[in-house]
Amino acid sequence: MKNIYKSFTYILLLIGTLTYAQQTPANKQDASILITGATIHIGNGEVIQNGAVGFENGKITYVGTTEGATSGTYKQIVDASGKHVYPGFIATNASLGLAEIDAVKATRDFDEVGTFLPHIRSIIAYNAESKVVESMRPNGVLMAQTTPRGGTISGTSSVVQLDAWNWEDAAIKIDDGIHINWPSAYQQGRWWLGEDPSFKPSKTYSKRVDEVADFFHNASTYLKGGQKEKNLQFAALKKLMEGEQKLYIHAGREKEIVDAVNWAVKTGISNLVIVHGNEAASVTDLLKKHNVSVLVPRPHRLPWAQDDDVLGPFKLAKNLSDKGILVAIEMEGQMERMNTRNLPFYAGTYAAHGLDKEKAVQMITLNAAKILGIDDFAGSLETGKDATLFISKGDALDMRTNIVEHAFIQGRTLSLETHQTTLHKRYMKKYNNK
Amino acid sequence: MLFLLAVFGFLNLSAQKYFPKNDGIKTKNDNYIAFTNAKIHITPTQVIENGTLLIKDGKVVSSGSSLTVPTNAIKIDLNGKHIYPSFIEIYSNFGITTPKRSFNFNRRPQLDATRKGYYWNDHITPEINGLDKLKFDNKKSAELVKAGFGVVNTHFQDGIIRGTSALVALNSNDGNDVRILNGKAAQHLSFRKGNTSQQSYPTSLMGAMALLRQVYHDAKWYSKGGATTTDRSLDAFNKNKNLPQIFDAGSMVNSLRADKIANEFGVNYIIKGGGDEYARIKEVKNTNARYIIPIDFPAAYDVSNPLNEGLVELKDMRHWNQAPTNPKVLADNGVSFALTTTGLKKVSSFKNNLMNAIKHGFDKTKALEALTTVPAKMLGQSNLIGSLKNGSIANFLISSGDIFDKNSTLYENWVQGHKNVINDMNLKDISGEYDLKIVGNTYKLKLSGKPGKLKSELKKDSLKMDSKVTYKDGWINLIYIPFDEKEKRFVRLKAVVNESDNFTGSGSLASGMPVSWSAVKKPTKDSAKDEKKKANKKVEDIEVLPVSFPNTAYGLSEKASQETILFRNATVWTNEAEGILKSTDVLVKNGKIVNIGANLTDSNARIIDATGKHLTAGIVDEHSHIAAAAINEAGHNSTAEVTIEDVVSDDDINIFRNLSGGVTSIQILHGSANPIGGRSAVIKLKWGESADKLINPNADPFIKFALGENVKQSRSSNGIRFPQTRMGVEQVFVDYFQRAKEYDVEWKNYNKLSKKAKARTKAPRYDIEMETLAQILNKERFVSCHSYVQSEINMLMKVADRFNFNINTFTHILEGYKVADKMKEHGVAGSTFSDWWAYKYEVNDAIPFNAAIMHSQGVLTAINSDDREMSRRLNQEAAKTVKYGGVSEEDAWKFVTLNPAKMLHLDDRIGSVKVGKDADLVLWTEHPMSIYAKAEKTMIEGAIYYDLDKLPEMMESIQLERNKLINMMLKAKNKGMKTQAPKTKKKVELHCDTLIYQQ
DSSP states (O other): OHHHHHHHHHHHHHHHHHOOSSOOOOOOOOSOEEEEEEEEEOSSSOEEEEEEEEEETTEEEEEEESTTSOGGGOSEEEEOTTOEEEEOEEEEEEOTTSBSSTTOGGGBOSBOSSSBOTTOBSGGGOOTTOHHHHTTGGGTEEEEEEOOBSSSEEEEEEEEESOOSSHHHHEEEEEEEEEEEOOOSEEEOOGGGTOOOOEEEOSSHHHHHHHHHHHHHHHHHHHTSOOSSOOHHHHTTHHHHTTSSEEEEEEOSHHHHHHHHHHHHHHTOOOEEEEEOTTGGGGHHHHHHTTOEEEEOOSOSOOSSTTSOTTHHHHHHHHHHHTTOOEEEBOOSTTHHHHGGGHHHHHHHHHHTTSOHHHHHHHTTHHHHHHHTOTTTSSSOOTTSBOOEEEESSOTTSTTTOOEEEEEETTEEOOOOOHHHHHHHHHHHHHHTO | OOOOOEEEOOSOOOSOTTSOOOSSOOOOOOOEEEEEEEEEESSSSOEEEEEEEEEETTEEEEEESSOOOOTTEEEEEOTTOEEEEOEEEEEEOTTOOOOOOOOOTTSOOBOSOSOSSSOSSTTBOTTOBHHHHOOOOHHHHHHHHHTTEEEEEEOOOOSSEEEEOEEEEOOSSSOHHHHEEESSOOEEEESSOOSSOOBOOOOBHHHHHHHHHHHHHHHHHHHTTOOSSOOHHHHHHHHGGGSOEEEEOOSHHHHHHHHHHHHHHTOOEEEEOOSOGGGGHHHHHHTOOEEEEEOOOOOEEOOOSHHHHTTSOHHHHHHHHHGGGHHHHHHHTTOOEEEEOTTOSOGGGHHHHHHHHHHTTOOHHHHHHHHTHHHHHHTTOTTTSSSOOTTSBOOEEEESSOTTOTTOOEEEEEBTTBEEESSOTTSOOOOEEEEEEETTEEEEEEEESOGGGOEEEEEETTEEEOEEEEEETTEEEEEEOOTTOSSOOOEEEEEEOOSSSSEEEEEEOTTSOEEEEEEEEOOOOOHHHHHHHHHHSOOOOOOOOOOOBSSSTTOBSSOOOBOOEEEEEEEEEOSSTTOEEEEEEEEEETTEEEEEESSOOOTTOEEEEOTTOEEEEOEEEEEEOOSBSOOOOOSSSBOTTOBGGGGBOTTOHHHHHHHTTTEEEEEEOOOSSSSEEEEOEEEEOOTTSOHHHHBOTTOOOEEEEEOSTTTTTTTOTTOOSSOOSHHHHHHHHHHHHHHHHHHHHHHHHHHHSOHHHHHHSOOOOOOHHHHHHHHHHTTSSEEEEEEOSHHHHHHHHHHHHHTTOOOOEEEEOTTGGGSHHHHHHHTOEEEEOSSOOSSSGGGTTOOTTHHHHHHHTTOOEEEOOSSTTGGGGHHHHHHHHHHTTOOOHHHHHHTTTHHHHHHTTOTTTSSSOOTTSBOOEEEESSOTTSTTOOEEEEEETTEEEEEGGGHHHHHHHHHHHHHHHHHHHHHHHHTTOOEEOOOBOOOOOOOTTOOSOBO
16 A cells, blocks of 8 residues: 555656646546545535545545545555645635736736626636646645636636646636626825825715616616627626626625625625625625625735724634625735635634634635535535545645645646746755755 | 905105106105004013004114104004014915926936036025015915915925025015015925926935935035036035025924934924924924924814715824814923914914914913014024014004904004005994884894904894895995895995994885984993803813824824733743743843743743743844835935935834734835845834834844846836846946945045145045945945846845955845855845745746755845735744745744844844843744734833734724714814815835835
8 A cells, every 4th residue: 555655656756857847737537546544624614533535537435534434445545644635725716827927918818908898708818837826736726716807897707727738628617707896985096196195985986886787787688689789798797697607796895895785686696796895794794684705805914994903804704704604715916826825824814813723724615616606516525526635744724734745636636846846856956966 | 255455555665765766756754653552562472561663664663651752653543452573474485386296107217417517416406596486476465464474484395405585574565675584584405306307316205315415415525625517506505504494394204304414414404394293292302403383283084974984094083183282282392483374275274273273272472472583583583573672674463452362353464564454443343232213113233243244133023134234444234124025125224334333324225215224322231241151151172182102093102111021931932052942931121031941030020921822032024114204216226325214104003013923123125126225224113112213223234235127127118227137237236336445445545644634635525325335345234135036146246256245135035046055155145035926027936945945055044024914924924934845943933033133133132032132022822833823922122012912902992082083073073164075094005116206
């Protein structure tokens, strides 16, 4: 058994040293694997000590105690005693694969020109071979919602797994939702034009909200049929209006959230998710009433105002979770693509400030899957679901112990090498050979 | 009501004796004017109770209680009215247009001055005389006169050195020959560059400060004949040296900055403050400077919409509440100051605001002094203005009573012997109750208010009728709609007011029929009773909330103080040979760590049970940009002359937020706008202390350099400044160091000369920039260099080698792992990010293993933030090096404590838990690098500046105070007081590459 394990890791190392830059996506799972002796984090808040996970043909076949597993039926056994197994972490509202180098315009593909862009689809620009994307895997981030930015309706997102030859292979849910940047109720003067840089109530807020409502009204009228010429923008809302897509409304302030939810309800949109939700904790009753889930921002941000709770940003997930809101973590913000690999530590930081540790895990696994609508095949370690999971040396929410030793997507054994590990080895070799 | 300003030319001053006259005969009016029976305020403290003021030819001849009035004097009996010297507006741009800023972003930056024969920087214009630009502004003059002002000191408000001001009497009768009292009254300075020229430098407050210093050095050098060419700016600056120097600081913090420069060059600035001096009154008092103080108190924020109340920060609410106490606080602390109308949207609101300050306890005598004797003295014109001493200009006010009494009326403002009527004092007071008789009806007419603002109330029995009265030029006009008039037509009545208390007049009825009418005054009620009633009326409660340090949310009512503290039973991360000690006590006394061991005791110590907790040295951030009012001086490719120490901000909330993450010391680095940046400020995060006390006095001097994309302006579409390539970057360094070397030699040779020889030799020019660079060459100042790719890292080490010094630290240094061996050889440290990459091209090869690799090759390694958010979780960032590269936990922890302390040459005092070192300690809830750890107590030099347990209490008090102020502002709004829209005042956030001009 040990030999199998050794040869297995040897192959992995070999792949790592032979290739430079992009790693070769793994082959289909051809041998069944059983991971034993580990602390199993199911993703639904439950933990199995000394547990085992088995999978075959890309699907999970066993989750339970090590004792209860029929180890003889598996071709490969991975002894993970003292280690932890997690479902692959899921980054929501990310823009992975849509830009390679933030400051180089030629590599930026996330922000299209225009205001109402539901027809703009992120999936076709998703760069499956991005060096930034491959750097997710060694931290356990194995799936992501890749989302356009900009505009009032920024476009349509898709969910991808992070080990693929191309976007088509990467997609696990195409066109999962449409994103609205809800008009800001407050605005800042353009100081570079000599305006007062203060934040004030926006004078154009209601006008811009009306424009959103008008657009949807026109679209739903259009969708009733009768027009001769096709309108691509309106047509792109079809699945949403039919309840087959989610609507993600990016809004932070209390006023914006309430207005957005009330508008969506009135418009007949039931699959609603609030993204950001900085002040969502003060309107949880409304959110619960309409079954609205929230994608909270990265806790690694500063309080909005000087008077705010110094530790406020760290507490948002707990405050919402305690009220029974379904919460996951979203990625938008400074250097968001490269920072997406810090997703586990965002969850950990929320846990440091009162959220139960397993609930923190749940936020970036099953909760995220539920919100994205992929929980029928991903998000937790349950039989029949995709074998998208990883083994960490210790607590994966803590940077000291988030040491990913093996990772699998749909049962495929991933390379954990990256552009960065390659450079690490290259230069350590240089120094060691001196 | 329209403001009536009539001017009567009592005296003819305009024609000079030697001027020809062709419009009449050359006669002279030699009469005096005597104001008798007046209470004359010669100065705020010297008062003649019942005296006579005698003026002639626009000047005060004499005054006294038993004055002999010459026969050829026109006598004006003032009947007990008051005479005051009129006010002085010492800070103004009266009649001088201030250029507006133009915004054009496609414009290429203007790097050099546009002028020849003047200073090298367009914003230094001491040669400008405000007088040359003055166009007497009659409208503005009338406004000021109405507010009680008689003279104004006006200058061109543009640029850093703005030239001289003119002292102008607000005399619209005569010409400049008479009303210009002084053509060069003062020299004006500021920190704000002008709009006249688009020259880029300086782009920052610290650049402006450095530039001012250089001007002082250059002026001295120029005066000793150092220059070979003529410089009209420096020439003028030297000539203006003996004038009063008025500095527009504009805020309390900038006042302290201006004072710092004044002290360095032995000048006395008269500083125009910001009205927020009360927030740090001790520091303001300690400047010993004289001030010009605006009273543009902010209006209450309109918080009637609860959705928007969150926009207004506590500090701004407080300022609304506290600002009216500013004059009182200054006066109570013995600060000498004049008042100004500057900042007021309308001059007419000056009196209201002043009355408000008086209501808040500002002494009336001090108020009068601040408008008369103090500004007169500041301008060195006490013999001419600000008092009514013999020989003074006849600028005075006639008031019905105490000039600062709410009920007093200001009648006249005389300027240079010309009368300006503000309220007609001859207008008889006709207020009272009358029986109005008209076509058989008798109505009750009540007239109330001052003569200029008379109001009417007309009743038939108890039935009120719409009515309006006007009273002007000795006529009373009354219109009203009679009670029985159905078509809402008016009755219009008129009458002349004469000696009698009653009126008889004519008019028209609603129908248009002519009519005559009369009104008979009823005996007045006992007014003494009214007065008493008024006096008994409770004085309005004024609640002023206390100031905190700093005066913002989370500010401290009392500054943190050193304690004797015994941490009991902690896990102590010593960062020393002892490693991590379990169950250990640490005793802190007098700001130092005095004992580490088991079972320590100290009877005076407060014991903190640290069982299950971890005690470490405070985190040191080698690369921070918080707590600064400016970060980049981007105007030149080398700005070694600027220093962040000039612009440390003690009220940045990020100081407190950093404390919440266990940070105790930071290096505030200049940004990366240019290869040779500015000097650093190494500070301790002593929240509550003033900026100068944050600066660590034990720190060695440092300077920021930068390489790569930022300095070559890679993301600027109109970058034209040298260098635009890495090749050019090298040459910038070589060029500057070569010049610095030669500069240093030149001075060393000069300093070697004997006294006699020195007297015969011209001293070299003192150049702050070169001085700074020479310090680097002489190993007295140390370089922390922003760097990314290996080629440039290697280059800078080679340049340093060539000039025989060492780079102290490479910061960012994301490709340090590629040249770790060379870095080790050079002896340079590496202060890097844990895992940042992919944000620009030059970090394409940045890897999170960088710290581990550099560390493995013996390079002194640290993890820094360069980010106000990341800086408060550097413990997590250190922990990442355990994940990426397998650094041991003890070593990883040193990356954010001992190692950066070493880089800053402070490891003899901070960075580890060792007896004798500063008690800069953090108590963590658990393993400090655990993702679950929180800083529980953050201590600097034995004083606790952050306490997690006290946070809820602080937040509650913020909420309570906000609630109180919100209610106060709602009340103010309901009372009809002016409000302003709610907003969050945002400063532009500063990053490494923030390039805007920062005030």
